[in-house]
Amino acid sequence: MxxxxxxxxxxxxxxxxxxxxxxxxxxxxxxxxxxxxxxxxxxxxxxxxxxxxxxxxxxxxxxxxxxxxxxxxxxxxxxxxxxxxxxxxxxxxxxxxxxxxxxxxxxxxxxxxxxxxxxxxxxxxxxxxxxxxxxxxxxxTVATVSWHVRQMIAETLDRTCDDPGPILPFRLHDFGARGATSYEQAGLGGVAHLVNFLGTDTVAALVYARKYYGEEMAGFSIPAAEHSTMTSWGEEREAAAYENMVEQFGGDGKLVAVVSDSYDLFRAVRNIWGGELKEKVETMGGTLVVRPDSGDATRVPIDTIEMLGDIFGYRVNAKGYKVLADCVRVIQGDGITPRTIRVLLEAMTERGWSAENLAFGMGAGLLQRVNRDTLRFxxxxxxxxxxxxxxxxxxxxxxxxxxxxxxxxxxxxxxxxxxxxxxxxxxxxxxxxxxxxxxxxxxxxxxxxxxxxxxxxxxxxx
CATH class of the missing domain: 3.20.140.10 (nicotinate phosphoribosyltransferase)
Known part of the structure; x- marks a missing residue:
């Protein structure tokens, strides 16, 4: 240069x-x-x-x-x-x-x-x-957007979760690398997000944190499915694709995220996760994170939480909010912006669910949907x-x-x-x-x- x-x-x-x-x-x-x-x-x-x-x-x-x-x-x-x-x-x-x-x-x-x-x-x-x-x-600007989302989530966790401290840093996950204009932008924006959270799929952010700020490992992720790895099995073997994810990556307190809307999200939750694979999920010793990835981003994640609650059960915490069984959680990574996060948090609490049941993955809303006028720099x-x-x-x-x-x-x-x-x-x-x-x-x-x-x-x- x-x-x-x-x-x-x-x-x-x-x-x-x-x-x-x-x-x-x-x-x-x-x-x-x-x-x-x-x-x-x-x-x-x-x-x-x-x-x-x-x-x-x-x-x-x-x-x-x-x-x-x-x-x-x-x-x-x-x-x-x-x-x-x-x-x-x-x-x-x-x-x-x-x-x-x-x-x-x-x-x-x-x-x-x-x-x-x-x-x-x-x-x-x-x-x-x-x-x-x-x-x-x-x-x-990216750090500021991420920081304000952190305050929003923290306030809701404080009201609805017994122990928000360990949970908060992993509530907002950076999904923005592919939507950035370049590797450099992904690194700059991704590391800015990591000032506030520990969850990311933007590897460039880890490189930038190490190179410019001496941080050996600034963020963390988990094994997760994408549509290609699920649909490659064919619709008739959808259950086998999910079972393979649990067998390959579940157990020992680990988390594994599985996108479940390749064909019919609610059928997958009811009939596969809550039917054929229910016992395997309950006994694997880890946590299945179901990822809805289409539909109304302000409604589908909560519907998914309630379906999982009906299937796997839940407990009511000391603050009076429902918490899914430890073996299941939900992450929403489609259509997430600060506004949709606020809507989802409010809707969850209105229905009596703790904010700890749902994590968010934000891509364009985090790294791309900003400009110099966002904060009037x-x-x-x-x-x-x-x-x-x-x-x-x-x-x-x-x-x-x-x-x-x-x-x-x-x-x-x-x-x-x-x-x-x-x-x-x-x-x-x-x-x-x-x-x-x-x-x-x-x-x-x-x-x-x-x-x-x-x-x-x-x-x-x-």
């Missing part, structure tokens, strides 16, 4: 657009108010720092970029890039400050702030906006330093859309009344600034572990 080409076309002319006395530009990233959620989980910057900024720009990169950009019809700042290689060895002379990854903050709170450290490169902080903002908004310049050393606040304030007004002056984040609050850096006095240097002139200043990030995002319950 040529870092010089990792931007938007109009950025190449900006080096000649700033006032001549400019020595530095500061810019910040936030999720503006008015998005889908009122708090944001900040995550993912460290991956960008390690993967992109840790590689110096080379003379070959400059040659390639100059040829391409001039042919594209734009001016190219050849002297600036040559000087960057000569003076800084190809590393960007930037100071990047950020909140600790895993921080959960109100919308409108700066998460990242960048400025140049060499006055010759005042044009650089906003030149990298495209790459830097993209590196933050996507994993932070933006990166904006907030201050300019003159050659005399003084900083001046700059901001936009469009009368046609007050919601896009940006913050003036270099920013800090402090704690007031127990919550993070943004304010100009010049006004914080002796209060601690939560935004700390994470990158300076080619050097990583902080290296967060995945365990630290998880604990920050979801503190252990005492």
């Amino acid at each position: 040529n870092l010089i080409l990792n931007t938007d076309s109009y950025k190449y002319s900006h080096f000649a657009q700033y006032p001549p006395e400019t020595a530095a530009i500061s810019a910040y990233i936030e999720s503006r108010r008015g998005g889908d959620y009122d708090v944001t989980l900040f995550f993912g910057l460290q991956m960008f720092l390690k993967d992109y900024l840790s590689k110096p720009v080379t003379l070959a990169d400059v040659d390639e970029a100059e040829a391409m950009i001039t042919a594209h019809g734009l001016p190219f700042n050849r002297p600036g890039w040559d000087l960057l290689i000569e003076r800084h060895g190809g590393y960007l002379p930037l100071m990047i400050e950020a909140l600790p990854e895993g921080s959960v903050v109100p919308a409108g709170t700066p998460m990242v702030q960048v400025r140049n450290t060499d006055p010759e490169f005042f044009w650089l902080p906003t030149f990298i906006e495209t790459a830097l903002l993209r590196a933050v908004w996507y994993p932070s 933006a990166m904006k310049a907030n201050a300019r330093q003159d050659t005399d050393g003084g900083w001046h606040g700059i901001a936009k304030d469009p009368k046609t859309d007050p919601g896009k007004a940006s913050k003036r002056y270099r920013q800090a984040v402090v704690i007031e009344d127990g919550a993070p609050v943004a304010m100009p850096l010049k006004d914080i006095g002796d209060r601690q600034n939560l935004m700390q240097p994470v990158w300076e002139n080619g050097e990583l200043k902080r290296d967060w572990t995945f365990a630290e990030i998880r604990e920050r995002a979801n503190p252990a319950r005492k």
Whole structure:
């Protein structure tokens, strides 16, 4: 990846657009108010720092970029890039400050702030906006969606489950790898989900957690059937296909998931799981997880739970909710979004079932059905330093859309009344600034572990 080409076309002319006395530009990233959620989980910057900024720009990169950009019809700042290689060895002379990854903050709170450290490169902080903002908004948005789903499920488990602690981390499973646009997106989004949960089928997420955050094993899965492995037996041998799954993977407290709607879900539950294979399921010593995979996603999973309850029985827990026999559970992996999860949780509790009976697998709703406007992410310049050393606040304030007004002056984040609050850096006095240097002139200043990030995002319950 040529870092010089990792931007938007109009950025190449900006080096000649700033006032001549400019020595530095500061810019910040936030999720503006008015998005889908009122708090944001900040995550993912460290991956960008390690993967992109840790590689110096080379003379070959400059040659390639100059040829391409001039042919594209734009001016190219050849002297600036040559000087960057000569003076800084190809590393960007930037100071990047950020909140600790895993921080959960109100919308409108700066998460990242960048400025140049060499006055010759005042044009650089906003030149990298495209790459830097993209590196933050996507994993932070996926992590935020996942975090809010976790809060929703946790609240329902607290009301309906005797021991929610061990169950909660496995309630939302990432099924999104095949719906992502690339392996990289699957890794970025998948690892963002794992900040909040332990269940995933996105192997790229495990690779990213290990590579960028030092987590040896960030998530877990179980043996599971797909339609091809079931329909390859033929409809007349559907029971044999299911029996093979139980014999191959069941027992010893293990879980095995079997998609059961290849032909007729309710026939499969009643006549096969609840008929021919009932004794085998009850005595295998593990848990069969039945997966409905079609129909109304807000109704079919609960109908399946109630059918399994009629067949295998249930108990009523201390909180007065029904819990299926330990040998059976249900996972819904089709049509799952935060909205359908909420509907299913409410419907289950209304029918007297504990939330522990049902797990969720979310694919496109987790990794794909988001964009930069989901949380209204933006990166904006907030201050300019003159050659005399003084900083001046700059901001936009469009009368046609007050919601896009940006913050003036270099920013800090402090704690007031127990919550993070943004304010100009010049006004914080002796209060601690939560935004700390994470990158300076080619050097990583902080290296967060995945365990630290998880604990920050979801503190252990005492």
